[in-house]
Amino acid sequence: MRWTASIFAALLALASAPSQAQAQEYPAKPIRIIVPFAPGGIVDTAARVVGQKLHERWGQQVVIENRPGGNGFIGVMATAKSPADGYTLMMAHTGEFSVNPAIFKDVPYELERDFIPITLINDAPMVFVVNSGVPYKSMQDLIAAAKAKPGTVAVSTPGTGSIQHLLLEWAGLATGAKFLHVPYKGGAPAITATAGGEVPAGSAAMGSAMPHITSGRVTVVAVTTGKRSAVNMSWPTLQESGVPGVESSIWAGLFAPKGVPQPIIDKLYGELTKILEMPDVKERFAAGGGVPGGMPPAAFKAHIVKEAAGLKEVVIKANVKAE
């Protein structure tokens, strides 16, 4: 038995020695960040901002690879199947890890089994907005109207099974109001519909609503985070608007495939915390109401697990079906 143990120990030493060395020379070649979305959105922007900074600090190219489609399945699976050497990372968001497991029966990946969360990069609030021409002036007005005539107050979202949709259902569950959910094909057409008066209200990412908020076409009636947003401190939170216990945001975070050596994860995390404190990075995220993250890997994972459980409950109670 002893010789097996010593061989095992030797193997272990062999296995860990290169990983220490790997971390020291990491990154020795270009890094690829997979984004399970088309270029241009909040997650893609987060990847490009961070990628640019990593490139500046490490001198290695950081390539953003967009692998959109299939509710994020395609990009996530491409990452999961990539070598766990730290040269393939993924910028994913709330949808892939908190929403998909709640609404789809067969999700081909699992957070615990396939990924190591590194850190949260950008945490952006969502907002409930109303068209500025409608009589509803507050979240309370909106809820009262939906209660008075159940199923007639139309609210736009970027799609069935989107986090904005789940948020709407959640607010309905918490208040007993029944809204008319009107799904669109993405965030831009959804908020445009509210701005143009096609539907009186909308549940949207603050970033996509921003142009119409600034132009005055839509009015924010509530922000969805626990605290008010620094973008405009006069907007009340959902909790303050008579929607108890509902709190949500859209985050973008960096992930590595399971099996990437810990020293590399530590090195990435250390670098990212520095990057997320840079004023220009903060400024870029702030345009859409975002706040840079930076929580340690374990805390980030706990955050996702808790959020996923909460959303799962919403999906079951509100009977949301996406297939």
Added chain:
Amino acid sequence: MDIIANLALGFGVAVTVTNLLYCFLGVFLGTLIGVLPGIGPVATVAMLLPLTFSLDPATAMIMLAGIYYGAQYGGSTTAILVNIPGESSSVVTTLDGYQMARQGRAGPALGIAAIGSFIAGSFATLVVALFSPPLAEIALKFQPADYFSLMVFGLVGAVVLARGSLRKAIGMVVLGLILGLVGTDVNSGVMRFTFGIPALAEGISFVALAMGLFGVAEVIANLEQRGKNREVFTSRLGSVLPSRGDLKRSAWSIARGTGLGSVLGILPGGGALLASFAAYTIEKKVAKPPRDFGNGDIRGVAAPEAANNAGAQTSFIPMLTLGVPSNPTMALMIGALMIQGIQPGPQVLTQRPELFWGIVASMWIGNLFLLALNLPLIGLWVRLLAAPYRLLFPAILVFCCIGVFTINNNASDLFQLVVFSALGYLLIKLGCEPAPLILGLVLGPMMEEYLRRALLISLGDPTVLVTSPLSLAFLLAAAALLASIAVPLIRSKREEALKE
């Protein structure tokens, strides 16, 4: 006048050495990728995005915009000479453009495409400069019912697109509609006909389908004619300047195409592609006889080319004034602005006037560059396509594959390309024109989405379709168009009546 001051500001931005250079670079790249089948502006803009981080926002946008509208020019060259649309919006240009080339009139076809494009591009830029804010308001006022009826009109128009048999055309439209069902249902989130393949969740890849049906299938059909006169018309180009008669015949077509393109470009989702289809349809109905559409009528090149360029230009209006992307390329440009720390939207006009007016001014300059690139220097692009066919066809296949792959970076799109290439070859053998299929595929899912949304919001009341004046107008126009097809059919019962 404000506009003079604003334009002065814009030209001040656009006419600097750096910005002129990037504007030229943009339209040059645009023409190049336009000529190369398969590779489109979306992939190109995505690839160049990192490059723009270090540039001034105005410079970045001037270049990216140039790629987009430049591609509309280049797309027609391949359509005319090789019968493969270089861009999806030049699909219709193949119909008459290629026929003109077969008759030895490739030169005038290329010439009228460039001239039509230039007139339309310049006029539409004027529209952008003068009417952006009010037009954006109109686009916002479009309700789901209005969109639905517009699509109905478009679909009826698709039938008119057919060159030959009406029955085949209807069959193709229906096939397109059926293929359009594949993907996630917007209303319920249900996956339809995806067979558990994630890549099909967003539906069939439009580019893979267009490249398969029009590109690869054409190559196969050409290869079949061994040793015989291969149908690539690059050697006997002749003068690219259209004759006085050509210009006279095309003048009204260009004007109509420009007007239509300017309007449709503003609507989200439609843009240049829809504009070119609609322009061709209308031209087929209203152009002065003798009409010879489908057999090399120069107006069948002039109108859609004018329309797609006008549409490409005015599709900037929702993006610049509302922050609303009207197509994937615009979404990328919004991304480029956001990375620069600029939130696109109405405030851009007031807070960053130099950016807005700089882009507008650069569009005129860019269109001038494009006219130069596409008239005197057309030979340069033609030479790209003049390679011997044994070299050209592998190159076309490679570019089609690269183009299809780079849209989603997904290999399964290539399998779709293979399937649709086979289908395309079958359709050539059966004598079925694939253009109506494309329109069915594009319009079908949108029609369903808008109709169901209209009914959802109206709480199930179908009268919204006729109570909205816009919707009613489109429906009546569709009925009129349908009658104009049906009446001669009933009267003479001869298919000749349809061929025009």
